[in-house]
Amino acid sequence: MSNPIRLYMSMSLDGYVAGPDDRPGQELGRAGGRLFNWLDDRESDGPSGQVYREAPATGAMISGRRTFELAGRWQGDHHNSVLLGEGRRLFDHLGGDHIELDLVRRLEDRDVTHLRYRVRRPEETA
Structure with a gap:
């Protein structure tokens, strides 16, 4: 059995992962x-x-090139529910395929709700 892949992502309620004008020196x-x-x-x-x-117990961290670049190639610290109104969206380009998720954990804390989902395999959604 293979190890699961986990994505840790902070995103605003309206779907943004960075505010407007993200750039070096203003990475978020x-x-x-x-x-x-x-x-x-x-x-x-x-x-x-x-x-x-x-998060660090996963054994490896994968990031996109943009995050890597804006974080100064990890020499900086790029490391939550909030409305940003505009900026860069996480789910802008999903395509036409329908993706099913199962909520497997919900933890609430001050100013944040941590959610964990399992992605259903295509054969499970039929």
Whole structure:
């Protein structure tokens, strides 16, 4: 059995992963840092602390080129529910295929809800 792949992503309720005008020196765009206010609780025993401790336990981290570049090739720190109004969307280009997700965990903490989904395989959606 293969190991599962997990995606950890902070996204606003309206679907943005960065505010407007994201660029070097302003990697999360204007006001985009609000997506990561939940990290203030990363040392806690609460849900945000639990999620924070789980991320490095995955064994590897994969990022997109844009994130890698804007984070200064990991020499910076690029490391939440918020409305940004505009910026860069995570799900802009999904295509026409229908994707089914099963909610497997929901943890609520101050100013954030951590959700974990399992992607259904095509044979499971029929």
